[in-house]
Amino acid sequence: MISENKYNILIVDDLSENLRLLTNILSAHGYTVHAAKSGASALQYLQANLADLVLLDVVMPGMDGYQVCELLKSDERTRDIPVIFLSSADHVFNKTQAFSKGGVDYMLKPFHEEELLARINVHLSLRAVQKQLVEQNIQLQKEIVERKQAQEKILYLATHDALTGLPNRALLQERIKRDLALARRYQREVAILFIDLDRFKQINDSLGHHVGDELLKAAAERMKRCVRETDSLGRLGGDEFVICLPEIISAEVASLVAKKFSKRWRNHSISRITHCISAEVSV
Numbered sequence: 001m002i003s004e005n006k007y008n009i010l011i012v013d014d015l016s017e018n019l020r021l022l023t024n025i026l027s028a029h030g031y032t033v034h035a036a037k038s039g040a041s042a043l044q045y046l047q048a049n050l051a052d053l054v055l056l057d058v059v060m061p062g063m064d065g066y067q068v069c070e071l072l073k074s075d076e077r078t079r080d081i082p083v084i085f086l087s088s089a090d091h092v093f094n095k096t097q098a099f100s101k102g103g104v105d106y107m108l109k110p111f112h113e114e115e116l117l118a119r120i121n122v123h124l125s126l127r128a129v130q131k132q133l134v135e136q137n138i139q140l141q142k143e144i145v146e147r148k149q150a151q152e153k154i155l156y157l158a159t160h161d162a163l164t165g166l167p168n169r170a171l172l173q174e175r176i177k178r179d180l181a182l183a184r185r186y187q188r189e190v191a192i193l194f195i196d197l198d199r200f201k202q203i204n205d206s207l208g209h210h211v212g213d214e215l216l217k218a219a220a221e222r223m224k225r226c227v228r229e230t231d232s233l234g235r236l237g238g239d240e241f242v243i244c245l246p247e248i249i250s251a252e253v254a255s256l257v258a259k260k261f262s263k264r265w266r267n268h269s270i271s272r273i274t275h276c277i278s279a280e281v282s283v
Helices: 016-028 039-048 065-074 092-100 113-159 169-186 200-207 209-226 251-266
Strands: 008-012 032-036 053-057 083-087 105-108 189-197 232-237 240-248 270-272 275-277
Touching: 008 016, 008 039, 016 032, 016 113, 032 039, 039 053, 039 065, 053 065, 053 113, 065 083, 065 092, 083 092, 083 113, 092 105, 105 113, 113 169, 169 189, 169 232, 169 240, 189 209, 189 251, 200 209, 209 232, 209 240, 209 251, 240 251
Parallel strands: 008 032, 008 053, 053 083, 083 105
Antiparallel strands: 189 240, 232 240, 270 275
């Protein structure tokens, strides 16, 4: 008797004496046993209580064992439960049918108790290994995702300004280098705007660096709204920013863009915390 056994086994048979016999044998060996007298009641039970293994009679009224097994294998929740068919039919067709429907084994009635227990033990062991592999695969996929997210975070921190979230000097240089290479290849113009916040040091000195930081973040957000998707905006450091404008027609157009950008800033104030700061931009 294996009293430490914790596996749940469902027995499906329309004959009460068969259910009693199997229940007594399996219970004596420590299995938790549930019984169903029809295919419909077995399916209903498994929707709420997943078994570790099913012992399934073939010949039953209403719904035979093959139909029950086919329905189990079509349901994602129950498809991996091993099914052992129990039948008095010793024809090759019956056995082939059982395996084609998804059964893992086929035993003849009357069966030998030792053989039945041995086969049950084999399939439960295989099922346990399968579950372990699935769990390990899930854990592995989770670790891969976490590692990828960590790598992406490290890369982001290495290429972006911690305060404003804009590309830093290194990333900005890479993007400008790319835009210049494309411009040379396709004979296009590129404009680069150097942006400086006027009197920024006075704000830091009079109101504190925390206010200056808020101003820089607000300035970065406003600049993001002023540029195109194809433009490269970044922070050089301090109160200095750069915008690379690819596909500019001429220097005159670049100058107009710069003047328009500067004018848009002069007509707006940036409010942060409890202070209202009028910031001007030199381009």
